[in-house]
Amino acid sequence: MSGQRVYAAGMGVPTKNWAGNQRCIPAQVHQPRYADDVATIVRAAAAAGERVKVIGGGHSFTDAAMTDGHLLSLDSMNQILSVDGNDVTVQAGIRLRDLNDQLFERGLALPNLGDINVQSIAGATSTATHGTGIDFGNISTRIVGLEIVTGDGTIRRADEQHDPELLRVARVGLGALGILTEVTLRCVPAFNLRAVETIEPLADVLADFGNVMRSTDHVEFYMMPGARRCQVKRNTRTDAPAQPQSTMGYVRDKWIGENLAFGTVCRVGRRFPAMAPKVAKLIMSAASERDVTDRSDKVFCSPRHVHFVEMEYGIPFDAVPDAIGRIVDLTSRLPFPPMFPIEVRASQADDIPLSTANGRESGWIAVHQYIGAPYEAYFQGVEQIMNDYAGRPHWGKLHFQSRHTLAHRYPEWQTFIDWRNQLDPTGTFRNAYLDRVLGQP
Ligand SMILES: Cc1cc2nc3c(=O)[nH]c(=O)nc-3n(C[C@H](O)[C@H](O)[C@H](O)COP(=O)(O)OP(=O)(O)OC[C@H]3O[C@@H](n4cnc5c(N)ncnc54)[C@H](O)[C@@H]3O)c2cc1C
Numbered sequence: 001m002s003g004q005r006v007y008a009a010g011m012g013v014p015t016k017n018w019a020g021n022q023r024c025i026p027a028q029v030h031q032p033r034y035a036d037d038v039a040t041i042v043r044a045a046a047a048a049g050e051r052v053k054v055i056g057g058g059h060s061f062t063d064a065a066m067t068d069g070h071l072l073s074l075d076s077m078n079q080i081l082s083v084d085g086n087d088v089t090v091q092a093g094i095r096l097r098d099l100n101d102q103l104f105e106r107g108l109a110l111p112n113l114g115d116i117n118v119q120s121i122a123g124a125t126s127t128a129t130h131g132t133g134i135d136f137g138n139i140s141t142r143i144v145g146l147e148i149v150t151g152d153g154t155i156r157r158a159d160e161q162h163d164p165e166l167l168r169v170a171r172v173g174l175g176a177l178g179i180l181t182e183v184t185l186r187c188v189p190a191f192n193l194r195a196v197e198t199i200e201p202l203a204d205v206l207a208d209f210g211n212v213m214r215s216t217d218h219v220e221f222y223m224m225p226g227a228r229r230c231q232v233k234r235n236t237r238t239d240a241p242a243q244p245q246s247t248m249g250y251v252r253d254k255w256i257g258e259n260l261a262f263g264t265v266c267r268v269g270r271r272f273p274a275m276a277p278k279v280a281k282l283i284m285s286a287a288s289e290r291d292v293t294d295r296s297d298k299v300f301c302s303p304r305h306v307h308f309v310e311m312e313y314g315i316p317f318d319a320v321p322d323a324i325g326r327i328v329d330l331t332s333r334l335p336f337p338p339m340f341p342i343e344v345r346a347s348q349a350d351d352i353p354l355s356t357a358n359g360r361e362s363g364w365i366a367v368h369q370y371i372g373a374p375y376e377a378y379f380q381g382v383e384q385i386m387n388d389y390a391g392r393p394h395w396g397k398l399h400f401q402s403r404h405t406l407a408h409r410y411p412e413w414q415t416f417i418d419w420r421n422q423l424d425p426t427g428t429f430r431n432a433y434l435d436r437v438l439g440q441p
Pocket of ligand 1: 059113116
């Protein structure tokens with residue numbers, strides 16, 4: 001049902017992403033409320049030969065959501081529509097933090113999440129956003145139904161019974177197949193996580209990588225190139241009651257430690273490059289140990305107020321220790337050292353054609369740099385290393401690949417391209433990013 005149509009529309013509103021490294025001036029901004037509104041906008045744009053893009057939370061580091069055409073925000077499409085057992089149908093613009101709260105009120109949760117909760121569900125899943133856990137897939141793998149507006153403004157629905165192949169492919173669509181207006185998520189009963197954070201010798205963690213990453217449900221570690229020790233985070237699913245950190249402890253660790261103090265130290269390193277190596281060491285030595293039990297999403301996700309740029313690659317799980325050794329070697333030769341830790345995670349293989357974990361158990365290596373500090377030589381060097389492992393870049397994070405270098409890394413690349421040609425033959429959803437990574441329909 002469409003109901004009353006209300007657009008908060010504007011022309012030429014400058015738009016930028018969270019990191020501030022991508023900007024655009026869309027010809028027009030729309031804030032539709034219903035799928036019918038989205039279809040009307042797409043139909044009109046397609047007829048005029050104009051382009052349409054959706055921006056979710058604007059948290060991609062790439063220009064995936066940038067356009068000089070029509071930009072849609074689905075912030076007014078943010079409701080839970082129905083709950084059927086563990087299957088929850090939501091409007092595509094709902095932010096993860098609101099979704100998590102509303103799921104919790106219903107005794108439900110998503111089984112795994114990434115580091116933050118401010119993305120829209122459609123933005124997160126369109127780029128295959130993931131957390132960590134070798135027995136857990138990315139968020140897109142939880143989609144069991146969807147509604148999508150295709151390039152000519154047609155509204156199509158797909159679920160496990162009806163059009164299952166469209167469902168399989170469109171769960172990670174990069175915004176290239178159409179505009180998701182609803183998704184149905186297979187949730188799990190709400191659960192708590194016990195989070196244990198320890199400081200361990202990096203050499204031990206790398207030598208026993210497979211066992212460390214399988215030592216409990218959700219394992220990740222943070223390391224600073226050149227440092228001998230790393231911070232290992234183990235999150236274990238538990239029936240034990242929540243024993244969250246005190247408010248003061250949370251403010252100290254998450255707001256002051258991970259954001260305020262961290263940001264100050266990074267600013268010093270950026271301003272005085274000669275001090276950057278010392279700054280990098282200080283950052284790792286400040287990592288502390290923690291043991292708390294809390295609601296799953298509160299453990300998975302943290303506030304991020306220090307702005308940075310990031311590149312993340314998925315490679316075959318077993319290749320991670322070798323790749324890390326090469327990255328450490330690379331960073332010792334960089335003119336400007338990384339001031340952010342490297343993050344290492346893992347996830348299960350899946351069957352989604354353009355999921356970065358398609359067909360292989362994946363190890364994730366994420367490199368970051370403080371915003372405004374030089375990152376190009378670092379990221380390009382890491383990317384060259386990742387190429388040797390047929391690395392797949394996160395679709396929402398910086399990389400320098402093109403369709404020529406990416407196609408052979410995805411066994412079902414052509415399946416996706418065929419669907420794109422069918423759903424958006426005239427390229428209504430094209431933008432510069434899609435032209436680079438997929439080519440034109
Ligand atoms: C601080 C920070 C932490 C992060 N942590 C993680 C992490 O832990 N794990 C991880 O995997 N990633 C992480 N990311 C990356 C982030 O999850 C992805 O880039 C995600 O796509 C951002 O979601 P968004 O809602 O902001 O989408 P946007 O960046 O706004 O859009 C992403 C893409 O989705 C498309 N899109 C949005 N809505 C729709 C729709 N309704 N229909 C079709 N296409 C749509 C856009 O057009 C664009 O192509 C992080 C990013 C930041 C900045």
